[in-house]
Amino acid sequence: MIDVTAMGEVLIDFTDAGISDAGQKLFERNPGGAPANVLVALQRLGHQTAFLGKVGDDMHGRFLRATMEADNIDARGLLTDPSYFTTLAFVALDEQGDRSFSFARKPGADTQITTDELDTRLIAESRVFHIGSLSLTDEPARSATFAALDVARSAGCVMSYDPNYRANLWPGVEAAMEQMRAVVPYMDIMKMSDNECELLTGRRDPAEAARALVSGGVKVCCVTLGSEGALVCTKDGVTAVPPFKTEAVDTTGAGDSFWGGFLAAFLESGLAPAEVALDEAVGMARMGNAVASLCVRKRGGIPAMPERAEVLGVLA
Template sequence: MKKLDVVALGELLIDFTPAGLSSAGMRLFEQNPGGAPANMLTAVSRSGLKTAFIGKIGADMHGDFLRSVLDSVPIDTSGLITDPSVFTTLAFVSLSITGERNFSFARKPGADTRLSIDEINKDILSDTKVFHVGSLSLTDEPSRSATFEAVKLAKEAGAIISYDPNYREPLWDSVDKAMEMMRLMSEFADIMKISDEETSLLTPYKEPLEAGKYLVERGRKLVVVTLGEKGALVVSKAGYVEVPGFKSNVVDTTGAGDSFWGGLLARFLSENMDLDNITSKQMYDIARFGNAVASLCVEKRGGIVSIPSLDETLERLKQ
């Protein structure tokens, strides 16, 4: 019996989110803990499941802060490496009037890109039901090789491989390189999420349903295309379902997709669903749960700190 429900490898960083102006008229930023894999794990943990994070931070105030945040969620940090030779990765966020965000990264290099396979706790990989990765760990070496090797080890140990590309153009040398690496990783995935803005990066198709079907035909067991406020499209060999979103008072969309995916995985695992034989009804159920989590997440600033508790999610599901 595996002890962990979901383990994720990838970036752990500070999102400096706009927080008004100082008395001198200077822009203020709020130190919000984040990083897509950590956001996702928080949603899983707050839904009552056991999680662990694998990654690297710097030996600095931001790294110390991030470790303490994960510990408090709680997320197991025994696989989180502190490296005094690099600085913790930072992201500065700008928000539009509708809460949509753009990022400027301080990552040249950031600690998250310096994780090597020798630093990864292999016991964690063999003791999880689901192993999750994104694509930000694929932008640079040594984290790129470490990520691919970790996925192979987890898959050999029987884990379901979860993948969310989470494309961030400024972090790649070129769009072509991003497409190459993101598509290569998708070949290892059992279950994956892409946004409606990423379909043509991961497949030959722009249209969400065609993209989802393409990925399923290539061996993915479950594909979810997120559609922003419209909800999500879920595709498997059982067919497809469209799942509408919940109404939200949007403040900040940071972590929306991550929290959705964490909620979906938590529901999938909590209900002991069979990925090979998942039904349309189950597909709808897990995506609706994910939508509820995301709809609450966007009503506050930041990633990890805005992700709701299980009770809050269950209350939203009553709508």
């Protein structure tokens, strides 16, 4: 049994790394992509994962496959396509470690996975099926994502969603809202950032947005609040979960690491989503906050995901 299978993008984050001796900006090649980051976090916390997606037949695609295999992620569902280039993201950091993005994805290989290329056996063998929202930006990946969700729901998987809004990958905010909201009815558990609340629900206040999703059928909803920690919402109510103090170097992967920690604690609870009480959700979010507090101390997404012993040290 696979604990979590995720579908979506695995890509290169070329992260701002200062200035060269010649006065030119330097970029550091870091493996990333939100669903892949979540899986690496889970693997390092002791859970078995699998990935569905596509990379190009190029140096970056080969590097990403090797990176996932080095973390023991089942990469049978990661396809290589010689017709498209692996997606690249160039990440600029400000003094607080916050990011802005520029993408080379016109189209990227991650958007070109088709329904008939899905390894449905991996989905059906999974306890949790997880997606982000970047696979919804373009066809054929959008249709493949909905097909995968149908397979997962039929197989009885717990359905997990972490939208990852990147404005410059959508034709407009209306299109983003339509597609990002379209998958919510499938979901049992989900996370969003505070700046995605209005996109997903029409409500700017995080607590109100979380309540709206739970009243609409989501069993457990989390909202990450940056340096302020997170809040969680179940049928029992909503409450804040304070962060662990940390010095942020690079916030790339912070939300993904949080969700990896949350999913690990959820899996270890043995509970079904509808059984998760508010105090239990708080414990899961506390695990997520601990993982995120360690992730942001290092550069990059995948390279910064901590080991379980480090996380337990923070929790202690």
